[in-house]
Amino acid sequence: MSARRTRSSVAASAADPKLRLRLWLRLLRTTRGIENELRERLRVEFDVTLPQFDVMAALARIETDRTLDAGMTMSELSRFLMVSNGNVTGIIDRLVADGLVHRAAKAGDRRTSLVRLTTAGVARFDTLAMAHKGWVGAILSNLDPNDAERMMTLLAAVDVSTIGKGDRI
C-alpha cells in the first residue's frame, strides 16, 4: 500500500505541515478580521453585540423556514453556533431582557425550553440582517461566484463535524 509512492508525493507530504500551518494562520486572521469588522459595524450602527446578532440570526432561520420547528432549544442553538452550552444561556438572558426573544415551555419535556424571536425581535433582526448582508457582500466582493463556490468546496473538505470524533461508536 505505501510502497507505491511517487517522488513528488513524498516531497509534498514533507512540505505539508508548514503549508497547512500557514494556511491555518491565514484562515484564522481572515476570519478574525471579518468578525472584527462586523462587530464594529453592528456596535456603531445598531448598538448590538456580534454574539447577540449570531443568536438572532440562528433564530431567524426557523421563523422563515416552515420545514423547521417553531423555536429552538438551547442545545440546538449551542450546537449550531459551535459554542458552549452555558454560553448561550447568558446571551439569551440579555435578549430576553431586551424583549427580543422569549422562552416557551416545550410540550412533553419540562427540561427543555423553546427559544424564539418575539415580534419585536423579528422586526429588529430584519433591519440588522439587511445591513449585515450588505457588509458581508462588500467584504467578500473580491471573490466572484466561482471563487466563492471553490472556497465553499475547500471548506467543506475540512469537514469540521468529524474533527475530534475519532472515538465514535
Added chain:
Amino acid sequence: MSARRTRSSVAASAADPKLRLRLWLRLLRTTRGIENELRERLRVEFDVTLPQFDVMAALARIETDRTLDAGMTMSELSRFLMVSNGNVTGIIDRLVADGLVHRAAKAGDRRTSLVRLTTAGVARFDTLAMAHKGWVGAILSNLDPNDAERMMTLLAAVDVSTIGKGDRI
C-alpha cells in the same frame, strides 16, 4: 462602463449576496470548529489556553527569526493577533506569572516594554508547537498542497487588512 453587462453577470450579482453570506457562515463555522479542537487538545494535553498559545507563538517567531528585533511591544502583539490592546495585557500578565515571558524596558522609550519568551518559555513552546503542528496537519489532511495553495490565494483576495479602512488620511 456599466452598460456592457452579460445576462449571466447580472444573474450572478443578483445571486451574490446570498452566496457570499453562506460562504461567510461556513468560513466562521469551520474556523470555530478548528479553534475548538485545538483549544481542547492544548487544555487536555498541556493545560494551556489557546490565547496563551497564540501569544507564545507570536513571540516564538521573533526568537528564531534573526531579522526581527529582540522582543515585541504590546502594540505589535495586539496588531499581529488582531485583538484589542487591553486584551494582551491580561494574557501577558498570566504568562509572566508562570515564568514563561518577561517584560524588559526598551531603551529610549519608557512607555514601551519589550515582551519576550524566557528560556523556560522557549522550551515550553517548542513542546507545544510540535504537537500543534501535527494537529493542524491532521485537521487539514483532506486538503492536498494544491488545495491549500488555492485556499491561501482565495483568502488573500479577501485582504482583511483593507477591510474597514475607507477613511484613511
Added chain:
DNA sequence: AGGTGATATTTTAAACTTGAAGCATCAGCT
C-alpha cells in the same frame, strides 16, 4: 413505585475580549 443512567439547562469560577477612560511618556513646537 423506585432506581439508574442519560439528557437539558443553569450556575459558577476563571479566563478572555472589547471599547473607553486614564496615566505616563514622547515628539515637536514656541
Added chain:
DNA sequence: AGCTGATGCTTCAAGTTTAAAATATCACCT
C-alpha cells in the same frame, strides 16, 4: 522650559466564553 497632540500601555466595566459542577427532568428497567 512650557504646551500640545500623539503614542503605549494599563485599568475598568460589561459582555462573552469555557469547563465543570449542580439541578431538574426524562427514559427505561425491575
